[in-house]
Amino acid sequence: MYAGQVTINCTPPFGTVEYYQSMENDAAKALLRIVRERATGFSTGKAFVDCLRIVLAKNSILDWTSMDKSTQHFVVADTKQKLSGILRTGCHVSLPLVKDKTIPSHLKEDVLRVGSQKRLKILLREMCEAFPGFESKWMALNDIIPLDNVKDEDLDMGFDASSLTSKDVKMVQKTIDMLFKLFLPLRGKTHGSSRLTAGDQNDFDLFTAFVLRRRKIKVSRWLHGSLGGHLSEVGTQLEQRHVDPFITYMSRCQ
Template identity: 60%
Template structure:
């Protein structure tokens, strides 16, 4: 397995220029190298290397949960993050963008599938890009957030919902509110699935306990706190 990963890294290096044209190009290459390291046999890696990979994942997860993108860790708690500082989340070990579709989300959460497919007749859910939705604060630090801050996020998501729907009446009905609940559940579930898939790629089966701990500590609470009751 180590040889396979080494060969893959060599193929990437051969394709690249002898010098990095930009700092971003260097970071992209480094990200791929770290991804390849995560595929190696963990029993053959020293503790410092394991710590490096786990630390890298911990730094990136908050940005993915908040924005659906990679963002500098120092900016995750800021009120706003410029779109120019956001980078697409890639499938670990590749250069392909990690995209979670409506179909994949329905398969992962079959209990919601009927509602989401019905909602899709009103709003084409796949056209509401995951990486276009920023929850507005570091969702891995929910215990420090006030009810007002969470309410602000829900209002922003409601505005996103309204922008996708044409209303022929001036007042919202109970049915419209139910549609928003379904929309919110989809947005949160899709973001959770994206984060979980990325974690599974970054921390494979040999670090399943570490991965599970991160999911329980950071990913699951996001859905709980931001769900509209």
């Protein structure tokens, strides 16, 4: 179709570990390699085919029913790889980083609304609609702590929460402690020195319920948006297997 006149150049995406590694030793050399005429192509034919598949599969005008099974499996696998990073940080991060103790902010990328360049953001109003039982309590807490000002992207759970077991209880407790230290200054108190009341504990429980369920809603919308209606059942299964247990474990450890 293109009479062979197609040139493809593949460089590490901005924000990935590979991108910063390529700049690490000699920024001038890295820049020279980018601007030179000689381009670095795909390492193998399979790498090119995989890239082409995912680009086509993510095209919003493509009919899922016309795609072959291998392409659908590839998209599901790609979604699974990204799930753990979003569940942990609320952002896209490279899979190898998910198990690191700390993830630098420059290696995180915003989760966007499907088919848009706008950041996926879940507001208090939407949370109250999704969880009406919490509405009056969250609205009261919002008078003290503007909940929409607490950015989801600023909450790193500190560990890979996509495959929780009973062995991860200590990690979950550390995450709750992290949330408590974040909560106290918002309440006008200092960790370790301020006198805490039953009201503080109740407000913290409400705060935790809000930020965890907001993360759940965010992951759920991203999952179903990425997989599309044709694979909505797969999205629901992934949510039940990886997202719901996280909320359950966090609630039990509070």
